[in-house]
Amino acid sequence: MAATDLERFSQNAELESRNLPLGGHVGFDSLPDQLVSKSVTQGFSFNILCVGETGIGKSTLMNTLFNTTFETEEASHHEECVRLRPQTYSLQESNVQLKLTVVDAVGFGDQINKDESYRPIVDYIDAQFENYLQEELKIRRSLFDYHDTRIHVCLYFITPTGHSLKSLDLVTMKKLDSKVNIIPIIAKADTISKSELHKFKIKIMGELVSNGVQIYQFPTDDEAVAEINAVMNAHLPFAVVGSTEEVKVGNKLVRARQYPWGVVQVENENHCDFVKLREMLIRVNMEDLREQTHSRHYELYRRCKLEEMGFQDSEGDSQPFSLQETYEAKRKEFLSELQRKEEEMRQMFVNKVKETELELKEKERELHEKFEHLKRVHQEEKRRVEEKRQELEEETSAFTRRKAAVEALQSQAFHATSQQPLRKDKDKKN
Ligand code: GTP
Numbered sequence: 001m002a003a004t005d006l007e008r009f010s011q012n013a014e015l016e017s018r019n020l021p022l023g024g025h026v027g028f029d030s031l032p033d034q035l036v037s038k039s040v041t042q043g044f045s046f047n048i049l050c051v052g053e054t055g056i057g058k059s060t061l062m063n064t065l066f067n068t069t070f071e072t073e074e075a076s077h078h079e080e081c082v083r084l085r086p087q088t089y090s091l092q093e094s095n096v097q098l099k100l101t102v103v104d105a106v107g108f109g110d111q112i113n114k115d116e117s118y119r120p121i122v123d124y125i126d127a128q129f130e131n132y133l134q135e136e137l138k139i140r141r142s143l144f145d146y147h148d149t150r151i152h153v154c155l156y157f158i159t160p161t162g163h164s165l166k167s168l169d170l171v172t173m174k175k176l177d178s179k180v181n182i183i184p185i186i187a188k189a190d191t192i193s194k195s196e197l198h199k200f201k202i203k204i205m206g207e208l209v210s211n212g213v214q215i216y217q218f219p220t221d222d223e224a225v226a227e228i229n230a231v232m233n234a235h236l237p238f239a240v241v242g243s244t245e246e247v248k249v250g251n252k253l254v255r256a257r258q259y260p261w262g263v264v265q266v267e268n269e270n271h272c273d274f275v276k277l278r279e280m281l282i283r284v285n286m287e288d289l290r291e292q293t294h295s296r297h298y299e300l301y302r303r304c305k306l307e308e309m310g311f312q313d314s315e316g317d318s319q320p321f322s323l324q325e326t327y328e329a330k331r332k333e334f335l336s337e338l339q340r341k342e343e344e345m346r347q348m349f350v351n352k353v354k355e356t357e358l359e360l361k362e363k364e365r366e367l368h369e370k371f372e373h374l375k376r377v378h379q380e381e382k383r384r385v386e387e388k389r390q391e392l393e394e395e396t397s398a399f400t401r402r403k404a405a406v407e408a409l410q411s412q413a414f415h416a417t418s419q420q421p422l423r424k425d426k427d428k429k430n
């Protein structure tokens with residue numbers, strides 16, 4: 001096709017479509033059914049992240065929600081840091097297959113220093129987005145049978161203190177709100193009185209709003225569910241009770257928690273919001289949660305990641321986006337950055353060498369001065385020793401002279417005394 005034909009073709013494509021009546025039944029009205037049938041054959045995946053302190057009732061609630069017993073392992077309170085534990089199950093209801101992954105944030109809130117408690121959770125969510133992006137970027141993609149592990153919803157378990165949210169809760173929710181759909185729930189709601197619960201809910205919502213934490217809002221744009229969703233949005237956060245125990249109430253066995261003073265029925269809307277949660281999470285908005293994850297949270301991750309890699313959409317009538325050009329531009333940018341770094345390092349090395357040279361010179365000068373000083377001290381010492389030696393020599397010769405004189409005197413005296421008896425003998429004889 002010539003360039004002008006191509007231009008005309010693309011112009012025509014932009015023209016508005018015309019409405020045409022059909023002469024009879026064609027059959028494309030079965031398209032939605034075909035879509036449903038294809039989706040059912042393919043199966044669905046749904047991934048839930050449970051964040052809440054150890055022992056708050058995460059596993060019990062999951063078991064209650066899906067009416068089964070998942071493999072669970074009690075967490076210890078001595079984890080050094082928060083650890084994410086995903087477990088995947090295959091569930092079937094009627095002819096619908098659900099690949100459900102429940103991810104537990106093990107050890108959350110158990111560390112003395114909780115500054116970094118949110119990080120492993122954020123990293124886990126990002127890692128699932130990254131895996132999906134890598135699959136998308138592959139030349140041979142297999143997104144059709146790809147096991148999508150992106151987190152569709154985060155159930156954030158709030159401790160039923162009746163006071164206010166802990167800073168750990170606010171910080172964690174704030175860090176997660178752009179990455180995942182958060183549904184806050186008040187756990188173990190049977191441990192808080194009705195009036196306290198009402199005030200607690202208002203307080204929590206107030207704190208979330210004033211701290212700018214975006215929680216998941218049940219969508220109100222689909223007429224079929226707009227009303228119920230709008231009502232349920234006003235009930236957030238849901239106050240839930242979990243139990244897998246069955247208690248006989250009247251002549252029916254119901255899931256409940258039995259206390260000496262009465263029975264708390266999990267599925268009784270006067271007792272707690274469990275039914276509301278199940279309705280909203282599973283029966284009405286599961287697909288919207290999956291959709292939002294893909295179109296909002298993953299899209300944001302993907303956009304930031306691609307922009308980080310240097311890809312940009314063309315704007316207005318500028319040149320169309322080209323992978324080759326982006327690659328070249330990024331390569332050039334990388335090489336010039338490398339060159340800049342190399343130059344910086346070379347300069348740093350030269351400066352270091354100069355510094356060391358100066359230091360060495362200074363040291364040499366100091367050593368030289370020290371040597372001169374020692375030399376002077378040594379000469380002085382030598383001079384003093386020489387003087388001492390001369391003094392000593394003079395003293396020695398004076399001593400020798402004195403000794404010779406004394407000896408001479410002594411010998412004279414001896415001579416004189418040895419002559420005297422002879423003379424006395426002579427005198428006696430005479
Ligand atoms: P880890 O996985 O070890 O962090 O605990 P968890 O959050 O999964 O809590 P789990 O479901 O194991 O429950 C801990 C304890 O709380 C158990 O004794 C449950 O019976 C109890 N529990 C669970 N849900 C509720 C609830 O709604 N109300 C009350 N009062 N107790 C509950």
Ligand code: MG
Pocket residue numbers: 058059060072073074075104
């Ligand atoms: Mg558990």
